[in-house]
Amino acid sequence: MQPVIYIKDGVPRHPLYRMKQPVNLSIYKGEQIAIVGPNGAGKSRLIDIMIGRWPLLMNDVEYDFTPSISSLVSDNIKYITFRDSYGDSDTNLYYQQRWNSQDLEITPLVRDLLPVIHDSHLTERLYSLFGVEEMLDKHIVLLSSGEMRKFQIVKTLLANPRILIMDNPFIGLDADTRALLKDLFSQLINQFSLQLVLVVSKPNDIPDFITHVIPVEDLICGEKNTRLEYLSSCHQEPLCVLSKEKIQRILGLENKNEKLDTDDIVQLDKVSIRYGNRCILNNLEWRIKKGEKWALRGENGAGKSTILSLICADNPQSYTCNITLFGKKRGTGESIWDIKKRIGYVSPEMFRSYLKNLPVIDIVASGLFDTVGLYRRPKPEQLIMCEWWLDIFGISHLKERNFLHLSSGEQRLVLLARAFVKDPDLLILDEPLHGLDNHHCRLVKDIIEVFCQRMDKTLIMVTHYPEELPRCITNTLHIRKN
Numbered sequence: 001m002q003p004v005i006y007i008k009d010g011v012p013r014h015p016l017y018r019m020k021q022p023v024n025l026s027i028y029k030g031e032q033i034a035i036v037g038p039n040g041a042g043k044s045r046l047i048d049i050m051i052g053r054w055p056l057l058m059n060d061v062e063y064d065f066t067p068s069i070s071s072l073v074s075d076n077i078k079y080i081t082f083r084d085s086y087g088d089s090d091t092n093l094y095y096q097q098r099w100n101s102q103d104l105e106i107t108p109l110v111r112d113l114l115p116v117i118h119d120s121h122l123t124e125r126l127y128s129l130f131g132v133e134e135m136l137d138k139h140i141v142l143l144s145s146g147e148m149r150k151f152q153i154v155k156t157l158l159a160n161p162r163i164l165i166m167d168n169p170f171i172g173l174d175a176d177t178r179a180l181l182k183d184l185f186s187q188l189i190n191q192f193s194l195q196l197v198l199v200v201s202k203p204n205d206i207p208d209f210i211t212h213v214i215p216v217e218d219l220i221c222g223e224k225n226t227r228l229e230y231l232s233s234c235h236q237e238p239l240c241v242l243s244k245e246k247i248q249r250i251l252g253l254e255n256k257n258e259k260l261d262t263d264d265i266v267q268l269d270k271v272s273i274r275y276g277n278r279c280i281l282n283n284l285e286w287r288i289k290k291g292e293k294w295a296l297r298g299e300n301g302a303g304k305s306t307i308l309s310l311i312c313a314d315n316p317q318s319y320t321c322n323i324t325l326f327g328k329k330r331g332t333g334e335s336i337w338d339i340k341k342r343i344g345y346v347s348p349e350m351f352r353s354y355l356k357n358l359p360v361i362d363i364v365a366s367g368l369f370d371t372v373g374l375y376r377r378p379k380p381e382q383l384i385m386c387e388w389w390l391d392i393f394g395i396s397h398l399k400e401r402n403f404l405h406l407s408s409g410e411q412r413l414v415l416l417a418r419a420f421v422k423d424p425d426l427l428i429l430d431e432p433l434h435g436l437d438n439h440h441c442r443l444v445k446d447i448i449e450v451f452c453q454r455m456d457k458t459l460i461m462v463t464h465y466p467e468e469l470p471r472c473i474t475n476t477l478h479i480r481k482n
Contacts, residue, residue: 003028004163004195005050006062012054020219023049027224029066032189033197034206036230037216038437039409043199046214046221047165050197051077067193068162076162080152080169081408110143110151111136117158126154129184130177142275147301149173153181157188165197167408168435170205172348174299174464182207201409201437203234237438242446246392250450257342257425262327263290265426265458266311269322273306273315279482280306286477290425293452293459293472298479304462307479308347308428311460313339326425340370344424346415348431357404360395360414361386367418389417392447394440409435416444420451427451430462445470 003026010023019042027033037043048054052061052073065076110132117123127133130150135143143151149172156164170178186209188194200206206213206227213230215222225233266288273281280303288294298304309315310323313336323330325339344367354363364386365378378386390396393413403411412435419427429448433441445468452459452472463469 001028002064002066003062004064006064007049008059010049010059010061011057012049013057014054017045017048017054019045019049019221021221023221025050025214025221025224027195027197029193029195030211032195032209032211033224034210034213034227035197035199035216036203036206036213037201039201039413039435039440040407041216042219042221043216044167044407045219046216047079047167047197047199051079051165065162077165078156078159078161078163079165079167080156081167107139107141109136110138110140113140113151114155115158117160119160122160123158126157126184129180130154138278139275143301150177150300160192162193163195163197165199167199168201168205169198170207171434172300172431172464177300178464182209185209201435202441203231203438206231237442239442240446241439241442242450247446247450250392250447251453253423253454255423255454257423260290260326260342260425260456264288264324264327265290265292267322267324268307268310269324271310271321271323273303273310273317273321281479282482284479288458288460290456290458293470293474294461295469295473295476296460296462296479297464297476299481302479302481304479305347305349305430308345308430308460308462311426312343312345312428337370341422342425343428344419344422344426345428346412346419346430346432347428348434351412351415351434354403354411354415357402359399360390360401360403360406361399363403363414364390364418364421367421386417386421389421390414392420393417394443409437409440412436413440413444420447425456426458426460428460431464432461433463433465433468441468448472 005025005027007023007025010025012018023046035043035046050061063073063076065071068076070076130153132150132154135147135151149169153169170181173181185196185207189196189209198206198210210227212224213227214224215230264287266286268284268286271281271284272279284307296304296307306315310318310321311325313325319331321330326342328334361383365382368378368382369376387396387399390399393416395410395413395417398406398410398414403414406414416432419429433444436444448459448470449472451457452470459472461469461473
């Protein structure tokens with residue numbers, strides 16, 4: 001049988017894009033593939049070789065897309081990384097634009113970015129399963145992280161590709177949407193000639209319809225195994241992976257921030273937020289006291305990101321709402337920077353916004369100044385603190401690497417170090433374990449746990465996976481979509 005994709009001794013011509021060993025790989029018709037490996041293992045490099053992004057030294061990648069009428073790789077293989085969730089409009093948008101109603105009208109609607117195809121049945125089914133109809137007239141920047149994933153998947157599936165490659169497709173989606181997505185994939189596999197290649201970091205993310213697994217580790221492409229063979233060989237991470245030395249370093253970190261003279265960190269009094277005719281939040285009341293650890297839960301599009309934008313002072317509507325942060329009411333003279341200096345924040349939106357190829361140390365240092373980028377040079381003692389947190393997260397060896405040359409998992413670890421670098425009073429973590437392998441998930445949870453043991457540290461964490469919540473969580477706010 002002719003493989004759909006066949007690579008023999010594949011070595012890219014450019015040394016920067018090579019694996020440690022030549023790639024030998026064959027994917028046959030009917031095989032549903034998961035490429036699995038830890039962060040920085042080389043999964044993205046392998047995908048680039050598979051799709052022919054880099055010319056090879058010797059043998060070209062061989063393809064057989066039968067029964068597709070096209071032989072072009074670009075027609076038959078679609079790759080979703082989810083970084084450019086908005087598509088072609090990404091480069092025209094800025095970090096806080098989704099919250100700025102004055103600039104909202106210049107952004108496209110969802111319906112403007114979805115292709116029109118002749119297969120009305122496929123369109124109807126995709127729209128129905130993903131709830132696209134209710135998103136069509138929303139401005140693209142107003143989509144939540146989960147909604148943006150739905151949009152990008154639907155947009156790509158409408159092109160009816162022969163092979164669909166997706167990088168961590170299930171992260172950021174609530175449980176119902178994950179189930180819908182898996183069900184849809186199963187239907188497409190059974191009814192069409194579609195083959196899936198999922199790039200995942202954790203064995204638990206491998207769905208049941210996957211037939212074979214290709215392990216990747218330390219820039220080496222392993223042998224293809226059946227799903228059951230691979231899962232039977234996996235081992236569990238220990239309960240704690242953060243070293244005792246690093247635990248003591250975090251616990252012993254001196255708090256140099258100005259002491260808060262209030263026990264009230266966040267007060268939202270009957271807060272309502274609307275965009276046009278759409279009500280996002282309706283009379284929300286929320287009190288967060290100093291030292292509390294909160295889980296913020298809710299389905300995709302329920303308003304979690306909107307709430308966080310109000311707390312982080314990114315949303316202009318916060319001035320019209322009854323909001324008190326760190327004991328000061330919004331609109332009474334405090335600056336955005338007075339608020340942000342006490343907050344460490346990471347989110348999927350922030351991950352999307354870092355498109356400049358700066359050295360990692362500069363990315364982390366930008367957290368000291370609350371900029372998306374670095375607009376002033378840090379002092380020597382500040383650079384020392386940046387390196388200190390890079391070491392805590394186990395990525396100090398990356399400090400001089402360019403950010404966009406890292407794997408997506410490594411980039412997320414860098415942004416996490418950025419959130420901690422100022423030793424914030426309030427730590428806001430929106431889906432912080434996105435795309436991390438089991439080891440780094442455990443490591444980050446350990447760091448959060450230890451950090452929150454220190455006096456008066458307050459936490460808000462958003463996740464769709466209950467098992468990702470640290471043990472220190474004391475309270476939960478569950479919001480529902482209006």
